[in-house]
Amino acid sequence: MSVFAMRSDLPLRGDTSGRFVALLVMVLVFVGALAVTVNAYVGGLLDNWNRSVTGTLTIQIPLSDARNGDVNAAVARVIDVLSRHPAVAHAEAVPRAKVIALLKPWLGEDDAVNDLPLPALIDVELRAADAGAVDAVSTSVKTAAPGAVIDDHRVWLTRVVGLANGLKIVAIALMTLVTGALGLTIIFATRASLTEFAQVIEVLHVVGAKDGYIAGQFARRALIQGLLGGLAGLVLYAPALALVAWLAARVDAEILPTVQLTPGYWVAMTALPFAASLLATVTANMTVRRALASRV
């Protein structure tokens, strides 16, 4: 990159404050990458869940309904009602084997599971996902089986969305903190450099350098440090991302559906080191200009 080949009027060797900036940009980009990933992944999960959950209902016929006869009879009644209902696209009893299979991850492979008294479940697909349809279907089902519990997954989804938003807020807060820390560090590192290179700056002044020229020297240095640090941050993040992806892949797909990362995600990831470098560059430039403006 031509930036690295550019001649600089400031000595870069042995420049500890500059290295500190690079290190902090690295941390910022790492945390930023983490935040972007959490955001993308949580967003993806929510989409996935939202898509699979909206427009569906799960109806539970508890065993207590057996008092009025067979549970199977209650299920048959409800299915009969549902299949004639205008708002329902499809209704189907969940086979007992499948219910047991769903419970196995929690209860283990023990044969005792097979003997458990389990409620009957009916999966319902609605034609439209509006609240009116849910209410209409609920009323019809209650008539057929008064003990039926209708779950439109909304409570569950609301809580999941709450968790997801919480995670996003934490990620954004972390980003904001690290960005603020980076800004402050650059201001202090630049001021330290101004003192360190006071003689160089004096000579530049004497030979007629404008403030912008001197600020540009510092800004270019911050840009180089920022780009180096930013790329290092991404490079460090790659194995961390791979590890998280691997851990997520080990989790049952029923609980954590696979999330496809969008092109937007990759654009954001690529933009991170450049955004951090830009922040470093602009901050350094402004710090030097402000410091010089108060001098002779």
Next chain:
Amino acid sequence: MAFSRKKGAEFTGDTVALEGVELRYEDGPRVLADVNLSIPQQSFYFLTGPSGAGKTSLLSLMYLAKRPTQGRIKLFGEDVWEAKRARLPVLRRRLGVVFQDFRLLDHMTAFDNVALPLRVAGAGEITLQRNVSELLKWVGLEDSMNALPTQLSGGQQQRVAIARAVVHRPKLILADEPTGNVDDTIAMRLMMLFVELNKLGSSVIIATHNEHLVARFPFPRIHLENGKVTVHEPAGANP
């Protein structure tokens, strides 16, 4: 020499004019008191006086590194401290300063040190390469162009410092003891460079302790003592 005469003066009046200038360091004694001084265009002055008399301070007022506590300084006809801050670099680009302690940038080669005033002013690399090489050759440093200042002797560093001060053909050259670290032969050669630049249109002020040098050239002398300046015409000069 690569220096060519520039078309006429770009300003009217004196190169530098000090009117009632006082310089006092914070809570300290007065270094300069009520200094009135006019340096006409294309003039050549020595600046003499005992150590600590304020020669360096007077020069630093002229190269705009210090602001007088009182009085006015005009450079190239412009009242310096009335001008906007952004104007100062423009004025400084018409100055060439040789520091007593050289102030070369140690991380840059001799070539880059000399090129600095041209680069700062945005000169093209081709002109710059030619001018800098030619000047370094002239001051006898063609073999040390790529050396860092720390690899050069005191005399060589001094020549780099002088080359840096004159490479952009300034209208005013301010030199603080520019021949302090070199033998007589090189001192004369450097003096000849200043004289030649003077003939080409620059005003030159050379601060020196070297009475021998002052005696050898028929230039007037600004003498600084106890914060006051007096100007002495050279012996035998026509007023």
